[in-house]
Amino acid sequence: MILLTLYWSFFQIGLFSIGGGYAALPLIQNQVVDLHGWLTMTEFADVVTLSQMTPGPIAINAASFIGIRRAGIPGAIIATLGCITPSIVISLLLAYVYYRYRGLATFQGIMKGLRPAVVSLITSAGISLVLLAFWKGEAVTADLTKIDWLSVGIFTLALFILRKWKVSQIAIMVGAGILGLCIYPFLS
Amino acid sequence: MKKDVKFYMKLFASTFYLSAFTFGGGYVIISLMRKKFVDQYKWIEENEMLDLTAIAQSTPGPIAVNASILVGYRMAGVPGALLTVIGTVLPPLIILSVISVAYTAFRDSIMVGYTLRGMQAGVAAVIIDVVINMIWNVTKEKKVFPIMLMIAAFIAVFLFDISVIIIILVSGLLGAITIYSSKNKKGETT
Known part of the structure; x- marks a missing residue:
């Protein structure tokens, strides 16, 4: 039951x-x-x-x-x-x-409109994740002391590696987690 | 493509693997799927993946689950869809079942917290990397309509928090209208 x-x-x-x-x-x-x-x-x-x-x-x-x-x-x-x-x-x-x-003209038209919109939805979700990581989930302010600089550093390094070389995304995420685990204890 | 046992294993393993590492919502897994199935395996085309994303987004239920069903169906019909959906729900099912036993210890662990904070930055970088590629794909054809629509949709969702359903409906409608207006001008079918 x-x-x-x-x-x-x-x-x-x-x-x-x-x-x-x-x-x-x-x-x-x-x-x-x-x-x-x-x-x-x-x-x-x-x-x-x-x-x-x-x-x-x-x-x-x-x-x-x-x-x-x-x-x-x-x-x-x-x-x-x-x-x-x-x-x-x-x-x-x-x-x-x-x-x-999907071969029909109307269907193709609808999909033509949806594709750029979907890119925007993912972009928006991506930026929200960046803000969440940089500001530790708190409100986004101009106060520089509120920013998690280690997070900014890991993000920049990870993005640089992803753009420069063909690496697995999973490796990037695991690597970022290990960096966090090794460095955060010394910051707090 | 040969649909042998090896292919099904690969399909199952890749969705299981992606799902096991998807922190941070449905769009992250879609970015990972795009990288895996479009760039790496070349099983699905870029535009087709965006279409599937749009469908996954407008269907009830978790986006990650919907997307995996669509990709599985695309690759190997209904059996493929069942295979990928199992691959997608198994990792959270196993992990949550294990954690539910001692979840307060896990929730309050400082070490877990540090690791997750690092991973959060990594996940953000991964999704931004994919976003850069996707924006580049939309803009490289230098057509006004998709670029304008992309900017408008971004402002609507990011700044004005307009419901995703409304954005999907309006942009689909606009796309259909453009097809018809361009067809009338040229007098031909596209």
Whole structure:
């Protein structure tokens, strides 16, 4: 019974979160805190923090975390499945439509408009990440002492290496993490 | 391309690997997928990847999950999509399940915090690197419409925080209108 409820709850979260990322937060909160009481508000805030510290979409992270605490490994799997079911059905339908009709003029027109817009969406997300890293997640100000200069240094070095040589992105991220782990302890 | 066991292994391994290192939201994994599938493997074209991104963005559910399904479908139909979506959800499923046991210790660990702060700067550099390439791709053809649309969409989302859905709808509509107006002028189909 709990498995069914978990599946249905996360199915709804998957179905109604459009636009990705934090758009899903209020929905998750509504389902797991308000409706079912699976987590307290503090635990929910912890899940959000954990999601930022671990890879993967926040909805999947929440599904795994809540699933395993409520019903063990099967719970985690079922909640995750619930969360991705709407994605699988709708994405497959759209993929089918895209590959079938992408030769049509109207379809090509729509895609011509979407491509530059998508570049802007990714640019905007990228700049937000840069600001988040440089200002340690606090408000962006002109106060130079508020800037995390080590972060600026790691960023600049990483970008320089990426532009100059063909290196794996994963290597860059792991390297940046190691630099942080080795240098931050001496700064604070 | 030969669709043997090795190909499916590669498809699964690459989505698993990307998902395991995707800190910081759906756009990061899309940047990584672009680098892997467009630049490195040359399985998918640049424009096609942008189309798939637009679809992933406008579909309900996490962008990373949608994008992996679309890429999997593109490479090997429905079985491919199922393979890539499993590859994408397994890392967070495993990691969160392990962490949920002792999550307060993990959350409060200073060492984890330092590493993540360093990684945050690295992730930012990775996504900016991809962004530079994508902007260059849009501007190199020196066409006014896509460049203007890119600037307008950026201002709308970054400065005015306008909903992504609205931006997708308006830019798709504008694209369709331009196709028809240019068709009427030339009197030909594009």
